[in-house]
Amino acid sequence: MTPLRNRLGPIGARLRPGAGGALRGFLAWWGAALASWLPPSVRHALGMERGRLLLHVDGDELTVRLHQAGAVTDLATVPGLVGVSAMDPIDVPASDPLASLLAPRVAELPRWLFLPAASALRRRMVMPAAAAERLRDVVGFEIDRQTPFAPADVAYDARVLGRRDSDGQLDVELVAVPRNAITPQTHALGPLAAGLAGVDVAGADGAPLGVNLLAPADRHRHRDPWRSWNLALAGLALVACALMLWQVLQNRRAAADAFERQIAGQAEAGRRAAAARQQLNSLVAGQAFLDRARAERPVAVEVIDELARRLPDGTYLEKLSIEGQRLMLIGLSNEAAALVGRLQGSELWRSPALAGALQPDPASGRDRFTLTAELAPLEPAAGAARPPTNTPATESTDAAAPR
The missing domain is CATH 3.30.1360.100 (General secretion pathway protein M, EpsM)
Incomplete structure (x- = not known):
């Protein structure tokens, strides 16, 4: 299967008629595709790839890593914060222990618990394309068959690996971690556990798999600091767009009125020219009639x-x-x-x-x-010249005619 087919497979399933949230899935995919054309610095400045913090508990140390633009970078190691078992909870201060270690911009990123690859059980399955929109709910019914655990005993999620060319079905991977393997680590995080946005698992290459084992109800909704600004800018853009459209409409109306006045002026000049032409034609016709009448009889x-x-x-x-x-x-x-x-x-x-x-x-x-x-x-x-008649000359007496 080609890489392009792998990328478009989940999107095609979400755009299938009858699938719920098709428009939302398409908009998310479309926005990500458009953002991929921008340089990384621009995407970072616009807040499109803010990244996330991966909290990895290893013995008595907490390693903080930054996952951004597909790369994982170690930021800090906090000793002494962990090491408390799930049976012996400790009273830790409510303050954020990472606030003093990280820059404010980095400390505001969403925080995820990062589990090692050995702690997860992974199973490949084949699902119908219609299951892509509610994949987590669908694979929840397969936990009893695919794992030795009950659904209540594991934290799970699923990801789409690709689409099959033969029948269009989806290749899905189920990732499940026993809850008794997650609970000690969440207790070890102390106050950081309350702010977890998700739980991810490392792959064979050490990179995150891109799943979220945390139940949707337990995920911390990270407040985007740019949300208010984005909403304000979006409103301003809408107002500016409306004003621009109104100005374009006004310009069109003004141009139409000016054109109508120009046409009216030209029509008035045309009517005057037509009247003058008609008068001239009448004069020419009258003159022609008089000329014909004069030519038809003697003067x-x-x-x-x-x-x-x-x-x-x-x-x-x-x-x-x-x-x-x-x-x-x-x-x-x-x-x-x-x-x-x-x-x-x-x-x-x-x-x-x-x-x-x-x-x-x-x-x-x-x-x-x-x-x-x-x-x-x-x-x-x-009609032009007439010779005199050969008759005897007579004297006109009209002037002396008696009245």
């Missing part, structure tokens, strides 16, 4: 000039009206009956005719007439 100056050439000298106009394509003449003439013939053949109008009967005018001795004609549409190429 009034040409019509008046043509009438002046064709009307006889004894004819006077009282009214000349051009409405659309209709030309109307009202006046007096001594040749009223011949006016229709004189106006025929012009390129500027067509179908000249008298409207109504001729009415004699006693005052002038002429006949009053009303004559209408339809203006002729011009050819597209003939």
Whole structure:
């Protein structure tokens, strides 16, 4: 089995659906994995690897070792503190005998009783993967079968050695120590026994196995001096994160409002440009309409000039009206009956005719007439310049026409 498989085996068992505390186990594994990327000095400064003190009773001496970052270092040897049997308890002072020997930072570390390897009974077992979360409780039912002791006569714990590739089950090692082998050492510790966080056993290489034989109810909960600071910093981080998110939201809102104002200004300019463009289009269309209307019929100056050439000298106009394509003449003439013939053949109008009967005018001795004609549409190429009509020149008498 590969080392990576060995490390991920317990985690995979804890993440299996239905296992209690899966999230807690995953977070613990994830935090340890992230912390492993940091340098040892940084982990130590952050309190991630504070370590623990191992108290080893050997004869009349107490050896204090520091277990930190996987290494065990001897710190001090206290003579004369131990040597009292379990049957002869002594009255020791309640003060901490290690406080004067160790630095304050080291003296605050959790304290564990460290037993020699010969005092422990170790058995390998195979457990289902679902037992990883409550491994200690599960192996408690196997003590009668795996050891010659009753469960009440031993202090025990279990550790996961790895996962099997074939069936996914766990290789577990049961570590059990008779209570009569632990009790003398706890009595020998005197006041230090009340502050034990656990009991560990040395392996074949002298390093701790990583088990805790002490019952959960008897373990001393070491108060983390940085707990208050960590909680305060965590609260401060949450508040800072909330303020940062609020500031980001405010910035987004301000940017959205500014963008909306910019769009509104551009929309107003666009509306003004559209209105100006529409007005210009209307003017161009109107001008084009006038140009087409002017090009489709002769101008009034040409019509008046043509009438002046064709009307006889004894004819006077009282009214000349051009409405659309209709030309109307009202006046007096001594040749009223011949006016229709004189106006025929012009390129500027067509179908000249008298409207109504001729009415004699006693005052002038002429006949009053009303004559209408339809203006002729011009050819597209003939709108700019028009040659004069080859008719006898006549004198216009519009200005002298009686009213």
